[in-house]
Amino acid sequence: MSQIAGLxxxxxxxxxxxxxxxxxxxxxxxxxxxxxxxxxxATAWRNVERAxxxxxxxxxxxxxxxxxxxxxxxxxxxxxxxxxxxxxxxxKALVELVLNQGGVEGLLSLPPEELRExxxxxxxxxxxxxxxxxxxxxxxxxxxxxxxTIRILTRLGLLGGEPARYEEVxxxxxxxxxxxPQLYAEYHALLVRHAxxxxxxxxxxxxxxxxxxxxxxxxGG
DNA sequence: ACCCAGGGTCATA
DNA sequence: TATGACCATGGG
Numbered sequence: 001m002s003q004i005a006g007l008x009x010x011x012x013x014x015x016x017x018x019x020x021x022x023x024x025x026x027x028x029x030x031x032x033x034x035x036x037x038x039x040x041x042a043t044a045w046r047n048v049e050r051a052x053x054x055x056x057x058x059x060x061x062x063x064x065x066x067x068x069x070x071x072x073x074x075x076x077x078x079x080x081x082x083x084x085x086x087x088x089x090x091x092k093a094l095v096e097l098v099l100n101q102g103g104v105e106g107l108l109s110l111p112p113e114e115l116r117e118x119x120x121x122x123x124x125x126x127x128x129x130x131x132x133x134x135x136x137x138x139x140x141x142x143x144x145x146x147x148x149t150i151r152i153l154t155r156l157g158l159l160g161g162e163p164a165r166y167e168e169v170x171x172x173x174x175x176x177x178x179x180x181p182q183l184y185a186e187y188h189a190l191l192v193r194h195a196x197x198x199x200x201x202x203x204x205x206x207x208x209x210x211x212x213x214x215x216x217x218x219x220g221g
Numbered sequence: 222a223c224c225c226a227g228g229g230t231c232a233t234a
Numbered sequence: 235t236a237t238g239a240c241c242a243t244g245g246g
Contacts, residue, residue: 024227041228047244048227082226082243090229126229146227192227200225224246232239 004158005176011156011213012183015190018209019197022189025136031104032061033137037129038090039081051081063098066091090124097122108138116142127166135188141179144188145169148195155216 027033032052039048054077055061060069069077074088081087097118101107110118112134119130127145134142145166153159153169177183198208205216 037227040226042226042241043228044226044244046226050244080243083228083241084243086229086241124229128228132227144227148227188227196227226244228241230240233237234235 002176004172007158007213008173008176011210012187012190014209014211014213015194016186019190019193021186022193024185024189025132027136029104030108030137031063031098034094034098034104034133035061035066035091037132037136038094038124039078039087041083041087041129043082047081051078054078054080063095063104066095067099086124090122093122093124112138112140112142115140131170135181135184139181141174141181141184143170143173143177143184145173146188146192149188149191152191152195152199156210156214 025033025036027036035055036048036052039051052061055066058065058069058077060066060074060077066074071088071092074091075084078084078087078091098104098107101110101118107118108115115138116130116134119125119133120127125133131142131144134140135144150159150164150169153172154164158172159169173184173187177187194209199205205214208214208216
């Protein structure tokens with residue numbers, strides 16, 4: 001096992017001990033994961049929950065349900081999640097793909113590589129949204145990278161100064177960790193939790209669960 | 222009143 | 235390639 005691998009696992013262990021299992025992705029069905037992945041773009045999860053609850057209440061949280069809604073009606077239902085005009089369009093495009101593939105099961109049963117490319121071809125689905133669907137809806141061992149992940153790894157000195165690209169960071173995890181979907185799911189959730197509940201709440205990094213692994217931790221910050 | 226959220230797209234240089 | 239503007243609601 002390489003140095004990096006040991007370090008990544010140690011970070012994971014410490015975060016898990018500090019915060020416990022995060023239970024991501026919070027959803028009843030794979031389709032709900034897909035909808036949530038789209039709606040949460042640059043949006044607080046709290047607001048996404050409202051939008052999803054409204055879709056459920058309207059009996060529209062299904063591919064056919066969303067396909068049957070008018071653009072205006074869909075916009076109205078998802079309004080609390082922000083960017084609602086864009087997101088309504090994006091949901092329509094995603095649902096069209098799902099139906100073209102013979103349903104959620106048909107789409108998600110595509111080979112991982114092909115599934116990723118197919119998702120990326122949908123307007124409004126980028127790398128993070130696609131990978132969230134691959135991991136949390138389809139169960140593929142794909143590491144999801146977000147802005148928090150890059151910030152934390154940069155601070156830990158694992159990304160060597162230069163501006164990090166999405167795929168580089170993803171590669172760092174996937175080449176140094178076993179391809180375990182549950183591990184990836186929990187790890188990504190823990191990074192988000194850590195960034196929100198610790199790094200942002202405590203700029204000085206006092207009592208950071210990463211301890212000496214984080215240069216910014218300890219007294220003085 | 223300001224800043225930010227579990228991003229992605231498009232226009233510009 | 236690489237910035238910047240834009241999308242819009244809700245909470246701290």
